[in-house]
Amino acid sequence: MTNIHTPVLLKESVDFLISNKNGNYFEATLGFGGHTEEILSRLGKKGMLVSTDVDLNAFTFCKEKFKDDRRVKLYNFNFSLIDVIAKIESLEFFDGIIADLGVSSYQLDNTAAGFSYRVSSVLDLRLDKNLRKTAADFINNEPEELIADTIYKYGEEKNSRKIAKQIFQTRNRKKIETTDELKDIISSVTNPKYLNKTLSRVFQALRIYVNDELKILESFLKNSVSVLKKGGRLVVISYHSLEDRIVKDFFRYENLSCICPSGIPICVCDKEQRLKIITSKPVVPSEKETMINKRARSAKLRIAERV
Ligand SMILES: C[S@@+](CC[C@H](N)C(=O)[O-])C[C@H]1O[C@@H](n2cnc3c(N)ncnc32)[C@H](O)[C@@H]1O
Numbered sequence: 001m002t003n004i005h006t007p008v009l010l011k012e013s014v015d016f017l018i019s020n021k022n023g024n025y026f027e028a029t030l031g032f033g034g035h036t037e038e039i040l041s042r043l044g045k046k047g048m049l050v051s052t053d054v055d056l057n058a059f060t061f062c063k064e065k066f067k068d069d070r071r072v073k074l075y076n077f078n079f080s081l082i083d084v085i086a087k088i089e090s091l092e093f094f095d096g097i098i099a100d101l102g103v104s105s106y107q108l109d110n111t112a113a114g115f116s117y118r119v120s121s122v123l124d125l126r127l128d129k130n131l132r133k134t135a136a137d138f139i140n141n142e143p144e145e146l147i148a149d150t151i152y153k154y155g156e157e158k159n160s161r162k163i164a165k166q167i168f169q170t171r172n173r174k175k176i177e178t179t180d181e182l183k184d185i186i187s188s189v190t191n192p193k194y195l196n197k198t199l200s201r202v203f204q205a206l207r208i209y210v211n212d213e214l215k216i217l218e219s220f221l222k223n224s225v226s227v228l229k230k231g232g233r234l235v236v237i238s239y240h241s242l243e244d245r246i247v248k249d250f251f252r253y254e255n256l257s258c259i260c261p262s263g264i265p266i267c268v269c270d271k272e273q274r275l276k277i278i279t280s281k282p283v284v285p286s287e288k289e290t291m292i293n294k295r296a297r298s299a300k301l302r303i304a305e306r307v
Helices: 010-017 034-042 056-065 079-088 105-109 135-141 144-155 160-173 179-188 192-211 213-226 241-255 287-292 294-298
Strands: 024-027 048-052 072-075 094-100 228-238 275-277 300-306
Touching (some): 010 034, 010 094, 034 094, 048 079, 056 072, 079 213, 135 160, 144 160, 160 179, 192 213, 213 241, 241 275
Parallel strands (some): 024 048
Antiparallel strands (some): 275 300
């Protein structure tokens, strides 16, 4: 496999992450090891990097790639289990935590995964093949209303009702099994001018639903703070507004030391500030990076520090 994924905001994210070159770091999204390699190049001999990916292909690829580096510990776990992984490694805290959310270019181009409408494949969209429900299971079996709501909520697609209706009518005649079949259904009810955007939104919605991505992200953020050392950084790269909003809101909430209603003379809540926001506005890729790597266009990097 060559050129499987170009890491995004690589230098910027790792610059923010490493504060102690012999510390213990957690990488939530191993992928094909782009960020891993950069982190390792900055760590000393006593440093350690614990990294995970739910995708078995990514995990297997990196197992081989990093087999000679004893500082690397790899897991094929969901990143929401960061606290469990810390326990397995007998670590109370990490010196820094990084997550580069979403999917890799390899996954988008892989004909077995069905992540992209641009590739003809089965309509699967599971990152973790142990999950029970594929995107095809979802659109062939769930009520039209739930399909419409999902496309609207997770894809922010205004034509969600029309698309869900068309899915429902088609599946009454025959099962929808491939990315091409879904693409044809969406095309039949979408203005060609907006087709690519609509296709991206619907596929994004199905991926988020099938992998329960937003809830998993929330629980990862929550669990991360409990295993992050004081002064350690939580570094997150997101690729769409729903993810970015969750990260932003979480950082804002954890940045507060009081959540009492305004007007109360003394603080009566036991809210504790656990994070300090380092980036009041997200760091975005340079023009040069987005020219070289189209995938970087939507990236947003946010950083907070444990207090
Ligand atoms: C954008 S890629 C990471 C690319 C990596 N930084 C690199 O440079 O090669 C995101 C990766 O996160 C993985 N991933 C997504 N959600 C996950 C989750 N909940 N738990 C673990 N891994 C996850 C995906 O399978 C994918 O390989």
